[in-house]
Amino acid sequence: MEAKLQEALLAADEARHKLIKEETERRILFNKYQELKGNIRVMCRVRPMLGQGEGEGAKITFPDDRTSAEIALQGAEETTAMGRVSRKNFNFEFDRVFAPAALNQDVFDEISQLVQSALDGYNVCIFCYGQTGSGKTHTMSSEDGMIPRATHMIYDTITKLKEKSWTYTMEGSFIEVYNEELNDLLTPHGRESDGKGKRLEIRHDEARKQTTVAHCKTVALDSADKVEAMLAQAQSNRSVAATKSNERSSRSHSVFILKLVGHNASTGERCEGTLNLVDLAGSERLKQSGAEGERMKETQSINKSLSCLGDVIEALGRGSGHVPYRNSKLTHLLQYSLGGNSKTLMFVMVSPLETHLKETLTSLRFATKVHNTHIGTAKATKKV
Incomplete structure (x- = not known):
């Protein structure tokens, strides 16, 4: 009886070590695959029409159903000097294009392995860019958006990884960039609880290539309920105002920062990953937004920061020795x-x-x- 028990214990131990080995191999293979594809990817999502009152739909088609990577648009009518009316055709190709019928679940299925990379010790950033009313906040922060889906996936994965000797801690913060000021979306006044605390400061750890925001509130996220409560609080504190483009338009950039620290009791391996999920403010011209007074100042600030983002991308694409990250709070925050x-x-x-x-x-x-810009190869933050 004792011999059989020893055999069973030995078999169980071998099976556990096999699981640990397979998990390590999975991490290596996936992250090598991502490096081959390039560390910056671009996906396009077309939101559906919201009703007959919206107006006429643009002529948008998706030429390649097989790869779902192309989008084609017919431009506005143009009249030549001879009086002829014509329309130009525009074609764009990205890593993935989602047609209006796509659900948030379809989108998340495509990015879920990037979320896994944060658990593997990598810095991961997913951000939404586009004009007001194009579906950014729905994609990122709605009940079934990328932020709640990412955190739920992480909880599920952490639970499964316990069988492979991994344990994780997870903490989150939520920052707003509004008129070139950093606000803490987890406190009522945007700073410390009394509203008189120190200003938030961006700090970079050059050795680990990681960013922290000093003096912001950080919440230990040990349950899905805490994540949902944090998202609700952040949403209520975010700077929102009406514009012509959208009755409830976000007038700020928001950055959800999730820090993950994992430890494997069997191998001694330790990894630190960060997942940044960014909802950028709407990108539109002043004339189209109908902005006046304070709204005009906000729109100018938004456009300046998005222009700085473009300058950074352009400098990276040229391989410039100087990249102007510090020209805006947004690009400084997202430097790494x-x-x-x-x-x-x-x-x-x-x-x-x-x-x-x-x-x-x-x-x-x-x-x-952005799609044509190579930004280098990410490295995991790991210690053994």
């Missing part, structure tokens, strides 16, 4: 997400409306510039 030590994904969000066609083309051209 943009500068090579991160697996980075950009969603370009597209409105289906004919009236938004100019803004749509501007967004798609910027996304193409």
Whole structure:
């Protein structure tokens, strides 16, 4: 009897070591695959029409059903000097294109392995870019958006990894960039609880290529309920105002920062990953936004920071020795997400409306510039 018990214990131990080995091999293979694909990827999502009252839809098609990587648009009518009316055709190709019928689940299925990379010790950044009303906040922060789906997936994965001797701690913070000021979305006044605390400061750890925001509130996220409560609090504190483009338009950039620390009791391995999920403010021209007074100042600030983002992408694409990260709070905060030590994904969000066609083309051209930019190879933060 004792011999059989020893055999069973030995077999169980061998099986556990096999699981640990398979998990290690999975991590290595996936992250090598991501490096071959490039550490910055671009995906396009076209939101559906929201009703008959929205107006006429733009002529948008998806030429390649097999790869789901192309989007084609017919431009606005143009009249030549001879009086002939014509329309230009525009084609764009990205890593993935989601048609209006796509659900948040379909989108998350495509990015879930990037979330896994954060558990593997990598810096990961996923951000949404596009004009107001194109579906950015729905994609990122709705009840079934990328943020709640990512955290639920992480909880499920952490539970399974316990069988392979991994334990994790997870903590989150939520930062807003509004008029070139950093606000803490987890406190009522944007700073410390009394509203008189120290200003939030961006600090970079050059050795580990990681960013922290000093003086912001950090919440230990040991249950899904805590995540949901944190998201609700952040949403209620975010700077929101009405514009012509959207009755409830986000007038700020928001950055959800999730820090993950894992430890394997069997191998002694330790990894530290960060997942940044970014909802950028709407990108539109002053004339189109109908901004006046304070709204005009906000729109100018938004456009300046998005322009700085474009400057950073352009400098990276040229291989410039100087990249102007510090020209805006947004690019300074996302320095390591943009500068090579991160697996980075950009969603370009597209409105289906004919009236938004100019803004749509501007967004798609910027996304193409990002898609053509090589930012380097991310490295995991691991210790043994």
